[in-house]
Amino acid sequence: MKRWWSVGTLGLMSCQASMDSSSSVDLFEEERLRQHVQILASDEFEGRAPSSVGEQKTIDYMVEEFRALGLEPGNGDSFVQPVPLVSITAQASELTVAGGETELSLESGSQMMVWTKRVVEEVFLDRTEMVFVGYGIVAPEYGWNDYEGVDVQGKTVVMLVNDPGYATQDAGLFRGNAMTYYGRWTYKFEEAARQGAAGAFLVHETGAAGYPWEVVSGSWSGPQFDLVSEDRNLSRAAVEGWLTEEAARQLFDLAEMDFSALVDEAAEVGFRARSLDVQASVQIRNQLRESVSHNILAKIPGTRFPEETIVYMAHWDHLGRDTSREGDQIYNGAVDNATGTGALVEIARAFQSQSLPPWRSVLFLAVTAEESGLLGSRHYTEFPTVPMERTVAALNMDALNVHGPSRDVQVIGFGSSALEDYLSRAAARQGRVLTGDREPEKGYFFRSDHFHFAKRGVPVLYAESGPDHREHGEEYGRACAEEYRAERYHKPSDEYDASWDLRGCLEDLALLFDVGYELSRGQKFPEWYRNSEFYRAGAVLAEARSEAPTTE
Ligand SMILES: [Zn+2]
Incomplete structure (x- = not known):
């Protein structure tokens, strides 16, 4: 485990640890994230299709990174969970x-x-x-x-x-x-x-x-x-x-x-x-045709309430290789979602660098078969390694920002749960504001992996940089997003690019870290807002908790 703060600095920190500093963004090193993305999105990983050679390479890479950080297996004594597919x-x-x-x-x-x-x-x-x-x-x-x-x-x-x-x-x-x-x-x-x-x-x-x-x-x-x-x-x-x-x-x-x-x-x-x-x-x-793929799971056990768990998640899979194509056949999936997968490792590193360890456990879950219909995440929520009623929150990362810092934080499914209060405080420390989903009628909230946690009542957060670029303004931010959608999204051209500006991405990771770290050092279970269609499912989990409270 590598700690970046000197003993001198640690002595000055209050119990709020990173919460007091203006932002936790200094916990994240751009070079490290770049390296993960470069490796995971390399041609050698063949576009990370479920049940492919690329899957085994991805598992080996992630498990080695998690091990090196001192994380424990997230599924009994295993770092993987088999996901049977047909x-x-x-x-x-x-x-x-x-x-x-x-x-x-x-x-x-x-x-x-x-x-x-x-x-x-x-x-x-x-x-x-x-x-x-x-x-x-x-x-x-x-x-x-x-x-x-x-x-x-x-x-x-x-x-x-x-x-x-x-x-x-x-x-x-x-x-x-x-x-x-x-x-x-x-x-x-x-x-x-x-x-x-x-x-x-x-x-x-x-x-x-x-x-x-x-x-x-x-x-x-x-x-x-x-x-x-x-x-x-x-x-x-x-x-x-x-x-x-x-x-x-x-x-x-x-x-x-x-x-x-x-x-x-x-x-x-x-x-x-x-x-x-x-x-x-x-x-x-x-x-x-039946096959088996795997979710990858690693955890940091909590020191006081180890049963209660905060989940960070990202899908590791992408579209693989299309041998019928002329020219480039590999869908590298660099933005989608080598960025989120690599970020899991870096958020784990940020947790391990804290002098005050999390009271609750933190699970890092890289799920498979998102591109085939959110299947790995569905399988996890059907066979969770931590009961759903002990799962405090699920924070999802899918296709992170590579276009530079933004003033706004776009919350997909805005107005859903009290997790937004945590996020809003963290955003304020970066001088940023929360905004809603720009196209709420398209239902993006239901189209990534956090959704299966929501369905079971666990509050979720799916937030990312908005288009309001800190230096070049909103039009520029929109143009970048549009360029990605038109030229790279789900195409072989979604490749690692050394010219990416990852400053905004690191800020987003700091936000998600702050939210999870605050939750991990508390005892609250954030709730869904009453007008959410997941409020009832959340109430069922709260009921189960009140019948069997967690003990220290
Ligand atoms: Zn994705």
């Missing part, structure tokens, strides 16, 4: 919809996409009754239930994407323009399964989904990864899918229903689901 390649027939004398035939790719999450070789829908369930939401905290008074057992539901707040832009409905979890397509399929539906289709609309149809058809073709769960996902609806808006219109025409009118109605309080009186049929054949 890849499913689906071949679907047309989707036929029968109504009276006529029949509608929808083609895979251009008019609809279908798949099954069930890990089986074949599924089908055979003339299942179709029911329009509006937004497909059951949200007691917003007084909303699209399934009230309707039985969809064994039927096929058709639903709209996003939520009534977005549709009406009414700030009093759900969270207005900001997408709630109820607006996310993942939620809608889960709810449809809970309701016993055999089939579940979402109607695509570019604005409400946050992306065009090409993203839907592109991301749902080819092999799809999933976790191998105990029930082989048999609790899911047999068939899930998307319809283009045009296909939905044809379907409603066939049912002699006014699509536009029903869409409006679905956003109104008191909407009632209704049968379309048409029947859907489709058949899907799957090709299954």
Whole structure:
């Protein structure tokens, strides 16, 4: 363990340790972070695909770094947690919809996409009754239930994407323009399964989904990864899918229903689901391939409340190598997410350099298969090494800032939990301010690994430099972000670049360190704000804690 402060300095520090200094940014050395990113994103690591040669190299590298810092294994006596994966390649027939004398035939790719999450070789829908369930939401905290008074057992539901707040832009409905979890397509399929539906289709609309149809058809073709769960996902609806808006219109025409009118109605309080009186049929054949990947875990045990744990997380995986490409075949994933993965090591180093050790444990969790649908983080929260009710907070890092210092700190999912108070204090010490997500309607909060902790009630923080560049202003910051999105994001050109300006990144790491260190030296469990859709899940964890309090 290397300590950077001389004994003389230590003597002057109060019990607040780094909290008193203007910022902890001096704890971080740019050169060290650069080195991690350069190595993890090198061609030798082949783009860090799950279950590849790159995976083993990543594990070896991270474990050696954690060991050198004196960290302990985070999963019993192991630094890894196996994550069983299955890849499913689906071949679907047309989707036929029968109504009276006529029949509608929808083609895979251009008019609809279908798949099954069930890990089986074949599924089908055979003339299942179709029911329009509006937004497909059951949200007691917003007084909303699209399934009230309707039985969809064994039927096929058709639903709209996003939520009534977005549709009406009414700030009093759900969270207005900001997408709630109820607006996310993942939620809608889960709810449809809970309701016993055999089939579940979402109607695509570019604005409400946050992306065009090409993203839907592109991301749902080819092999799809999933976790191998105990029930082989048999609790899911047999068939899930998307319809283009045009296909939905044809379907409603066939049912002699006014699509536009029903869409409006679905956003109104008191909407009632209704049968379309048409029947859907489709058949899907799957090709299954199983493999094992790994989460990497290392911890610093707390000195007083070792069971209580603060989690720092980042996905180590990226898209690997595409041998069908001409030229550069390796998706190095330097920004996404060698930066976050390397940062785990540097935050661990900052903790180990403190003269006052954390009372609570700190877990450094590098998860796999984020790019395949947040699978490593989901697996961890299903099989956590620390119970969820003892997990104080989860702080996620995904694609850190390489464009220089910024005045603003963008909190994705702003207005969620009391963790923002901790962050706001730390930001003030750097002369920075918190701002909300710039595009809350796109639901970025639900699109990275912290989300699975949120779903289980653990407060999360997903914050990063905003665009307001300290020296060149906001326009420059926006241009940098745009350049990354257009030229590098999920492309082989996401490579390490010696010209990166990591000053802002180090400031962000200092913020996250400050938040976690303060939590680690306290006894509070920060709570979700009451208007958050995760408040209830958080209350369940609080209840479990009050029944079995932690002892020193
Ligand atoms: Zn990422």
